[in-house]
Amino acid sequence: MDRNNSPTPPDAPPDAPLDPVAAATHADPYPFYASLRNGPPLAWNQKLRLWVASRAEVIEEVLQAHGALRVRPVAEPVPSAIAGSPAGEVFGHLVRMNDGTAHEAHRPALQRALAGLDLNAVREAALQVARQVPDQQPLSDTLFSMPVRSVAHLLGFADEALPQVDLWTRDFVACLSPLSTASQLQGASTAAGELMARFEGLVAGTPPRRGTLLAAVLAESAAPSRSLLANLVGLLSQTCDATAGLLGNSLIALLREPPLRTAARTRDGLQAIVEETARHDPSVHNTRRFVATPVTIAGTPLAAGDTVLVLLASANRDPSFNPDPDSFVLVRAKRRMLGFGRGTHACPGQALACTLAAAGLEALLQRAPDVDAQRLRGWHYRPSVAARVPVFH
Secondary structure: OOOOOOOOOOOOOOOOOOOOOHHHHOOOOHHHHHHHHOOOOEEEEOOOOEEEEOOHHHHHHHHHOEOOEEOOOOOOOOOOOOOOOHHHHHHHHOOOOOOOHHHHOOHHHHHHHHHOOOHHHHHHHHHHHHHOOOOOOOHHHHHHHHHHHHHHHHOOOOHHHHHHHHHHHHHHHHHHOOOOOHHHHHHHHHHHHHHHHHHHHHHHOOOOOOOOHHHHHHHOOOOOOHHHHHHHHHHHHHHHHHHHHHHHHHHHHHHHOOOHHHHOOOHHHHHHHHHHHHHHOOOEOOEEEEEOOOEEEOOEEEOOOOEEEEOHHHHHOOOOOOOOOOOOOOOOOOOOOOOOOOHHHOOOOHHHHHHHHHHHHHHHHHOOOOHHHHHHHOEEEOOOOOEOOEEEO
16 A cells, blocks of 8 residues: 555545544534545555544454554553553553453453443433533533533432532543643543542442442452452543533534424434434544554555554444435434444443433433524534534534
């Protein structure tokens, strides 16, 4: 494969994003993604110095290439900016952010605990928590607070602790972004230490409430360890940007598509809106894989040390993956999406995330917002290299 390919496809729209990373926060990146899919199966981007996968079948191949492709560079399992800090300790234990036998030990317990959740009970609890989020705070902050506080509640935190856990979680996720400042990284380490201490207290105290996610995780695990506690912090952090974006983008779907407002009057309709949003305009647009050993993907040889940018949002709009992909269709016979990953590092919390977002959307609509006025005021997206989280004006 020629590594001198132009970073912008010749048929890209005139207002295309600067590059595939910038696409995540572009007003409408989907025509650009379509132009990428019309190009090579794996395209070398000279500006970003990485390979770009945009087609669904290629992305599935990348995500299934376990061993050869990893979620972190071999030489840097923890980002150097946080190595040796409390945030780095937590990051180093997260099963979603790492490979290896030590991380595999906790993955099954977390998967079984999440799979065993009573989603009806989760919805009711999340709806009650979401209603308690003050409506005086900006809508863009509420997008984070509703799902994060709901997961904190499911993990056994008392109601009075939820606002502080919400703030710590939002501080901690700063360590996951390469755009964070030194002060944000310091705040992330402080938050990581506080969250670990609070989980230690929950585990060491009275047995968690029956039916809580914490009780389910502990029931599926051996004796609690620092690694397990770090992955409980990970449940909060994974909820943060990803579910905030899913909730916000579901609200945008209602603003853009007035006929959806009838569906939003029912529980099933709200759930359908969220699930189609997760495909049509997801909150996570890309991820990366790092080549540990030479491998050939889609006929392209990759060398150890190469990086592949995996455009999950592009795959969701691939017509070979979903018919009529650019239309927002509430009921799809075989909806397919890759935003929650595939294979070993697939997110086991897909059903939980959609349930939390649907409960949050219901709570937002119960506040009777003027959706037409909000549509006119508009929105933009938070700076990010991967997440698509709206900021409402």
